[in-house]
Amino acid sequence: MPPIVLFESEGHRNILLEDPELGSAVPSNVHLIVHGAQGILLDPGGPKAFRFIYPAVLAELRRAKLTHLFFSHQDPDIIAGANAWLTQTTAHAYVSRLWTRFVPHFGLDRVMAESLVPIPDEGGVLALGDLDLLVLPAHFIHSPGNFQVYDPASKILYSGDLGASLGPPGAFVEDFDAHLRFMDGFHRRYMAGRRAMQVWARLVRQLDIETIAPQHGSIFRGKVLVQRFIDWAEGLDCGIDLLEETALPTVRLPEGKPA
Numbered sequence: 001m002p003p004i005v006l007f008e009s010e011g012h013r014n015i016l017l018e019d020p021e022l023g024s025a026v027p028s029n030v031h032l033i034v035h036g037a038q039g040i041l042l043d044p045g046g047p048k049a050f051r052f053i054y055p056a057v058l059a060e061l062r063r064a065k066l067t068h069l070f071f072s073h074q075d076p077d078i079i080a081g082a083n084a085w086l087t088q089t090t091a092h093a094y095v096s097r098l099w100t101r102f103v104p105h106f107g108l109d110r111v112m113a114e115s116l117v118p119i120p121d122e123g124g125v126l127a128l129g130d131l132d133l134l135v136l137p138a139h140f141i142h143s144p145g146n147f148q149v150y151d152p153a154s155k156i157l158y159s160g161d162l163g164a165s166l167g168p169p170g171a172f173v174e175d176f177d178a179h180l181r182f183m184d185g186f187h188r189r190y191m192a193g194r195r196a197m198q199v200w201a202r203l204v205r206q207l208d209i210e211t212i213a214p215q216h217g218s219i220f221r222g223k224v225l226v227q228r229f230i231d232w233a234e235g236l237d238c239g240i241d242l243l244e245e246t247a248l249p250t251v252r253l254p255e256g257k258p259a
C-alpha cells in the first residue's frame, strides 16, 4: 500500500505510511504528522518495520525534521523498534510514565533512554512548531498507561488500538455495521472494561473530530462514522465486564514444531 495523505493544508500534512506486512506480525498503521519544519511519528512498530518505514518517513518529511516520536503504549507492535529510531534520529520519544523504566529493555543505552519523555497520567499539550497537539489520556483501552493524539489542524484523532480492525478489506470504513465484525472480538477481549470506554467517550465528545485513525485496520472518515464509533465504544461490554470464573486447566498445550 503506498502512503495515503489523510489531510493536507498549507504547511501541514497527515500521512498514513505503507504497512510492510511482516509475515505473521499483525498489520499496523504508522502515522506521520508533518507541520512546518517538524514531524512526529506515531507508533512506529518493531525493528523489522524500521527498514521500510524509515526511508518512507524521510521521503515524506521532505525538508522537515523528525523531532518527535510518540508511543501510545508499551506493546511490541508500537515500540519494539525504539532502539533503531532513537539511534538513527535525534527525535525525543514520548511514552506513558508507566513504561519509561521498561522500554530500555529493548536495548536502549543510557543516552537513548534519556531521549524518552514520560507522559503524566493526565496527558498534556505537545507543541509541534506552532501547532499544539493534544496528548489525551486513554488508559485501559487497552494498556493501563495509554494515550491518544488529537491534531486540531486536521481534526484527526489518532486512537491507537481503539478502533482497531483485523482483516478489513479497505483503508477506509465504508459501512459501519458491516465493519463491526472486524473489530468486535478484538475490542471485547483486549479493552479493559466498559468504564474505561465511557470515560474515553465523554472526553473525546468535547473535540471536533473529522477522522478517527487507529493503529490497525480501516480509518473512520467523516463525522457520521466518527459518531457511530464513539457511540458503539461507549456501550460496549468488554474486558473485565465479560470475565467469568476460571477453572484449573486440564487440556494439554500443543507441542512446538520440531526444529
Ligand SMILES: [Fe+2]
Binding pocket: 073, 075, 142, 161
Ligand atoms: Fe496494544
Ligand SMILES: [Fe+2]
Binding pocket: 075, 077, 078, 160, 161, 215, 216
Ligand atoms: Fe496495536
